Structures are given as structure tokens and as C-alpha cells.
Amino acid sequence: MKRISDLEIDEEAVVVKIYAKEPIKGRLLSMGIVKGAKVKIIAHTLARQTWDILSNNTKVALREEEASSIEVKSIYE
Amino acid sequence: MNDEIKVAIVGQPNVGKSSIINALSNAELHVGNFSGVTVEKKEVFLKRDIYDIKMTDLPGIYALNAYTPEEQVAKDFLLNEDYDIILNVVDANTLSRNLIFTMQLLDIHKKTILVLNMVDEIAKKGGSIDKSKIEKLLGIPVILTSAKEKRGVDEIISEIIKLHKIPVAKNKVFYNQKIEQRVEELAKILRKSPHFQSHDVSRFMAIRLLDRDEDAYKMIHDLPIFIEVHNALEKMYKELESEFDEESTTDILANERAAISYNLQMETIDVDEEEGSLSEKLDNFLIHPILGLPIFLFFMWALFQLTFVLGNYPMNIIGAIFSETSSFLADFLPKGIFNSVLTEGILPAVGAIVMFLPNILILFLGLNLLEQTGYMSRAAYLMDGFLKRFGLQGKAFVPLVSGFGCTVPAYMAARTLKNPKDRIITMLVLGFMSCGARLPIYVLLVSAFFANHNPGNVLFLIYISGAFLGLVVAKILRTVLFKGEPEPFVMEMPPYRFPSFKAIGMDLWIKTKMFLKKAGTFIAVAAMAIWFLSSYPVNNKMVQNYNAKIEQTTNIGKKQNLKNELKAKSLEDSYLGSVGKFIQPVFAPLGFDWRLSVAVIAGLSAKEVVVSTLGTLYAMGGASEKSKGLISKIRQNVDFKSAIALIIIIMIYSPCLAAMGTFYAEVPQWAWRIFYTIYPNVVAWLLAFGVYKTLALMGY
Numbered sequence A: 001m002k003r004i005s006d007l008e009i010d011e012e013a014v015v016v017k018i019y020a021k022e023p024i025k026g027r028l029l030s031m032g033i034v035k036g037a038k039v040k041i042i043a044h045t046l047a048r049q050t051w052d053i054l055s056n057n058t059k060v061a062l063r064e065e066e067a068s069s070i071e072v073k074s075i076y077e
Numbered sequence B: 001m002n003d004e005i006k007v008a009i010v011g012q013p014n015v016g017k018s019s020i021i022n023a024l025s026n027a028e029l030h031v032g033n034f035s036g037v038t039v040e041k042k043e044v045f046l047k048r049d050i051y052d053i054k055m056t057d058l059p060g061i062y063a064l065n066a067y068t069p070e071e072q073v074a075k076d077f078l079l080n081e082d083y084d085i086i087l088n089v090v091d092a093n094t095l096s097r098n099l100i101f102t103m104q105l106l107d108i109h110k111k112t113i114l115v116l117n118m119v120d121e122i123a124k125k126g127g128s129i130d131k132s133k134i135e136k137l138l139g140i141p142v143i144l145t146s147a148k149e150k151r152g153v154d155e156i157i158s159e160i161i162k163l164h165k166i167p168v169a170k171n172k173v174f175y176n177q178k179i180e181q182r183v184e185e186l187a188k189i190l191r192k193s194p195h196f197q198s199h200d201v202s203r204f205m206a207i208r209l210l211d212r213d214e215d216a217y218k219m220i221h222d223l224p225i226f227i228e229v230h231n232a233l234e235k236m237y238k239e240l241e242s243e244f245d246e247e248s249t250t251d252i253l254a255n256e257r258a259a260i261s262y263n264l265q266m267e268t269i270d271v272d273e274e275e276g277s278l279s280e281k282l283d284n285f286l287i288h289p290i291l292g293l294p295i296f297l298f299f300m301w302a303l304f305q306l307t308f309v310l311g312n313y314p315m316n317i318i319g320a321i322f323s324e325t326s327s328f329l330a331d332f333l334p335k336g337i338f339n340s341v342l343t344e345g346i347l348p349a350v351g352a353i354v355m356f357l358p359n360i361l362i363l364f365l366g367l368n369l370l371e372q373t374g375y376m377s378r379a380a381y382l383m384d385g386f387l388k389r390f391g392l393q394g395k396a397f398v399p400l401v402s403g404f405g406c407t408v409p410a411y412m413a414a415r416t417l418k419n420p421k422d423r424i425i426t427m428l429v430l431g432f433m434s435c436g437a438r439l440p441i442y443v444l445l446v447s448a449f450f451a452n453h454n455p456g457n458v459l460f461l462i463y464i465s466g467a468f469l470g471l472v473v474a475k476i477l478r479t480v481l482f483k484g485e486p487e488p489f490v491m492e493m494p495p496y497r498f499p500s501f502k503a504i505g506m507d508l509w510i511k512t513k514m515f516l517k518k519a520g521t522f523i524a525v526a527a528m529a530i531w532f533l534s535s536y537p538v539n540n541k542m543v544q545n546y547n548a549k550i551e552q553t554t555n556i557g558k559k560q561n562l563k564n565e566l567k568a569k570s571l572e573d574s575y576l577g578s579v580g581k582f583i584q585p586v587f588a589p590l591g592f593d594w595r596l597s598v599a600v601i602a603g604l605s606a607k608e609v610v611v612s613t614l615g616t617l618y619a620m621g622g623a624s625e626k627s628k629g630l631i632s633k634i635r636q637n638v639d640f641k642s643a644i645a646l647i648i649i650i651m652i653y654s655p656c657l658a659a660m661g662t663f664y665a666e667v668p669q670w671a672w673r674i675f676y677t678i679y680p681n682v683v684a685w686l687l688a689f690g691v692y693k694t695l696a697l698m699g700y
């Protein structure tokens, strides 16, 4: 199972499932990070602790904990 | 009687709600390119024909499932306050995400106008928007605007008036049949209660309950129908969750809304998202894994260099103007109380503070650019990992860095932190971020003692050590008093936007006006008080004795010495002198004389008062009179160790009364209020004492 935190910079993927608990989950949903949304990795910090992802024209910064709670699949699947 | 129309301005964060109100009226609401600029509701009044339009600017809110305290403000307003029209502002660049929230608003079924803002950015990308199609699909009026270019905003008012005259339009947005069926069932039960008689209200409540909204649940909790609703809900949750194969009905509704929104965007907006936009190119640099942090530190360093170096020239000029004016007036005006109050009390005090206006403006300009360009959230992203080590999270960066400007709005900005523990820790250490009003004290002391040692660097060091100390204290608080993990970090990063010169000029102008007003009123009055308190009571016998002695000597030098001695003695015997002597023992271990002690205490009212009080006390004499400027007087009368101790005290001790009042208003618990009032002063004294003694050992 691939998570956002497994991706590399500039890699794209599609959201499969969000494992984060409420209210984080709701927050991600309301930012447009929903099942089926395409995401692209813009950047992460040196220690891969904080992530910057782009989805539907919105950039969102996340921590590793949140990034690893979002399951993704390759855009070609 | 005019007709009043109450309009609620609602939308996700950073879509331009406050900008729209500013464009519509002559309001000067604070605007910035990051989420969470507006954290409390603000009312703006407009008149058009026979209508009084009351617009309430609300904090941005991502969804009705409110998350942070400032979002709760907006939600509470929507659910409990009385308003006629919802003005839902959305960012045309991110329409589908915005519409997810719009759909929740449409559930309320009030008169709603959809404002698609930032169309200038769509136009720049060569995109097009099919406005009438959105209107048709959503069943509400749509207005395309650019608050930046003031396009379309006038239409908002005419639409508000038009909508006011007609009944609310029929709802056009419906969810999946399986959901709608449950909504109707639940609404039927709700209508048994007198609270939810109307069709609209019962439908809205039913949807909120299915959305597992805790506030909605609380509303029905004490009603007679509660058991019935509760049982029906439990059944529906189970059924829907298995029918849709989802964990929670919240997700089902979210997916529904997201799907509808996404389709709507696809059908109505045509825009090519260009690859390699300016924003992305900048981000390649500014949030680069390795370069990001050094670049950020460089910006901060450069800001303090500029603050000192650039500010120094006008500072000296303004200082000179004030001291020349005051010595001219001292000779020109007839001798007497008025002359003395003006030239020894008010002018030196006001001058001492006004000369630092240029420095303060440079600092504010830097903070303003941070807010307007979109770099703020990048810095928060970069600092997140670092802040995590101190038990805070990246979002805390926003209130912390605002604290360099003014502590009052910084306390308010802490509302964007969800977790109450994070919030209180952040607020408790916010005072360590030296505000703009403390800048004059630092510049004064740095100019006096480090003029030849790269003063800009010293200034940077002062601010950085304050911030670092704040983080250490945050860590201690987190380990000792607030065990537990900091809240997760999820934050939107807006595109970079070029700040408008007009907006920045306006902001600085407002700051200047406020600063001069404060200097001309509060500081001047405080200075007058300081002057009277330090001029009375007059010991007539002593004055006669000295005057006799002065008469007798012929030596001019001796005459001057005697005059100075008289001034010093009178000052020491004055009311203020007695107060100063009374509190001085507290500060004696730090080597402060009574003047510094009085200035520090007076600084509790407002930090500008520290410098203005020193201005008055050193102008009144007793201190060596060889030099005119306050800077050189400080250099002659304060020793190095004490100056450093003073910097530390100023850096840490309680902020001004206005800030303390804000803290009290934001934190209702008395235990925290008392802790907050005491601990910074204790820490300040202990640290200042430690450093003073260490410097003494090192032979300074």
C-alpha cells in the first residue's frame, strides 16, 4: 500500500483512502483531498517531516503523520 | 425608517472576503495572503438608496464541521445569529474545493449570492467562466469579481437589494436519493418539535445531524424528541454506511459534495493550469529542502539590518529636530511652569519616541511583505519541523511572527490553533517575541553601546534570542504542564501574490497615524505626569541654600556644578524620586538607578513609555549635561552590564496593559491569567540578574 509519504518530489498519484481520524479527515476533505483526487508532491523538508502537496490547484502543507495516513495509487492504474 | 439588510460574508479562508468589503466601502479591514487573517467578526455599514446594509465579515471557514476557534466564530454566527443574506465568496482558482462548502451553505436555504472572486487571475491564465451555467446549476445569483481591480463589486450591492425584495429561491441542489430519503424522514421527526417547524430548518438540521455535526447534536439533546431522533439517526448511520461502504456518513456527504462540485467546475470553468508558473519556480527555491531554511534566516537577518542601518539616518535627524526645538523654545518662551513642562517634560519624551518611527516602519514593512506575498505560510512550513521539537507546530509561526509587530493581534491570531493546549502555550510565550514598541528601547541601547559593533547584527541577535528563549519556555511548559502531542499540521499554502503598493502604503500610513496619535496623546500625557511627579514637592529651603551658594561663587564651572547638584537633589526628593527609591531595591542587584527602575515599571503601561520616560528624566537634569542627545546621556549614565540586563528585562517581562487585557479576554481561566501575569517578570529578573553577574565576573 502506497502512502503520500512514500512518494518523491514531482511524483503524481490518486487518492484511494484517507485513514486519518476526524477532525483531520474532515479538514483534508474540505480542502479537496478526497477519494479519487489527483495529488502531486511539490516539496518535502530535508527530514521528510513536512510535506507540500498539490491537489486540484490547492497546495496543502502536511506533517509526515498526516501524509502517511493518505493511501494513494499510481495515476496509471 | 430605512430598511436594514443584514449580510453575512462567508467563505473559505483567503478567498478575498475582507478585500471585497474594502473594495465596496471605505473600510480598512486587514488583508493578507494566508489563511486566518480575519479571526473575529467585523461589521461594516453601507448606505444605498433607502437601505442600510450591514455587512459582517467573518473569519474564513473550510467547512461547517468547524475545526479551529476562529472557524467556530463563523459557524456560530451562521447557526445562531440573525441575518438576511449569505454572501458566499469563493476563489475562482479553486472553485471545486470552495463549492464543497457552498453546498453546506445551500443546505441552510437562506438567500445566497455566490461571488466568484479573483477572476483577474483566471483571465491572466486565459481561462473563461460560464457564469449563467453556474447560476442555473446552483439556482442562485452569481457575480464575477476582482477585489484587486475593483471589478464587479458594485454589482454585489445591487444584487443584495434585488434579492432582498424577493422570496428565497427554490433549492436546486440535492444529494443522492438514498441520502435525501433519510433527510426527509429525519426532518419529519424534527418537525414534531416546535423548534424545527419550518421545512427549511428541519431539512438543514437533518442534514447537519447526518453529517455528525456535534453542535447540531447538542441542539437537540435536551428536547423531548431526542430519543426518537437519536434512534432514527443510529439506524440511518448504519444503513447508509453499509450502503455506501464508507466508515462514516460524514465521508459519504463529503464525497457527494465533492463529486457535485468537481463536476460543476468541469462544466463551467475552462482554464489551463500552466506548468512551471511563477509560484512553482519561486517555491523551487524558497521551500527547497536544503536552501529553504537558510534563505528564511537570511531574510530575517536582512530585515533587522535594514531596520537599524536604514532607520538610523532619519532617526538622528528627527532626534536633532526635537532637541533643537526644545532648547530653542526653552530660551524663547517666558520662564515658568509651562516652559518647563513643554521643554523638559513633553518634548523630550515625545521626541525620544517619535525619532524611532522610521525604524518601526521598516520593521512593519517587512512583516507586511511577509503577510502579503504568501511567504508567511512557506515560512510556517519550513519552521514546522523545528517548532515540533519545542512542542509547537508550524501554524504557531503565524501568531509568533506577528508578535514582532504587536502582541495584541498576535494573541488574537492564536485563535487559528485548534488544540487549546497549543493555543495557551503559544500565547504564554508570545511576549518573548519583542513587539515593535520595544524596538525603540533596543535601538536606543544598541546605539549607545554597540555603535561600532555592527548594531544591525546585535539587534537581530536580540530578537532571535528572545524568540529562542520563548521556544525553550514553550518546551518546558509542554513537558511540565501540558503533556500531550501538539495538534497535527495541515495548512493551505496560497499562491504567491504580488503585493499592491497602494495596500502596503495604506497599511504603513495607518500605522504611522496610530503611532503619532499615541505619541501626541498618551505619551504626551504620561510625560506630563512624569514631569509633575518629578518636579514636586519643591524643597524651598534647599533651593534657597543652593541659590545662595551659587550667588557666592564666581567660578563659572563651580556655579554649573552647583546648579546640577540642585537639580539632581530636587529630582531625588520629588514624588517620583521617592517612588523610584522605593522600587529601586528590586532593581538594585541589576545595577539600575532609580530612573531606569521607574522607566521599566512605567513601561508596563506601554513599552513606548520606557523611552519617553527616560527622555524626560534625563532631560530634567541631574544627569551629566554635557551632551544633548538621549543616546549619549544613556551612554554616560548607564553602565554596560546594566544596559544588557535592561535589554533582557524588556525582552521578557510582561507586555503592555493592552496586550494583557487581550490575553485576559482570550483566556478565561484564572489560573492561567495569574500565571501569565507573574511568571514572565520572575523569569526576566532571574535571567537579567544571572547575565549581570556573569558579565561582572568577566570584568565588564
Ligand SMILES: Nc1nc2c(ncn2[C@@H]2O[C@H](COP(=O)(O)OP(=O)(O)OP(=O)(O)O)[C@@H](O)[C@H]2O)c(=O)[nH]1
Binding pocket: B011, B012, B013, B014, B015, B016, B017, B018, B019, B020, B030, B031, B032, B033, B034, B035, B036, B037, B038, B039, B058, B059, B060, B061, B117, B118, B119, B120, B121, B145, B146, B147, B148, B149, B372, B497
Ligand atoms: N489577484 C487577486 N487577489 C486578490 C483578490 N481579492 C483578494 N486578493 C488577495 O487575496 C488575499 C486574501 O485576501 P483577504 O481579503 O485577506 O481574504 P479573506 O477571505 O478575508 O481571508 P481570511 O480572513 O483569512 O479568511 C490577499 O492577498 C488579497 O490581496 C482578487 O480579486 N484578485
Ligand SMILES: [Mg+2]
Binding pocket: B017, B018, B019, B030, B031, B037, B038, B058, B059, B060
Ligand atoms: Mg478576512
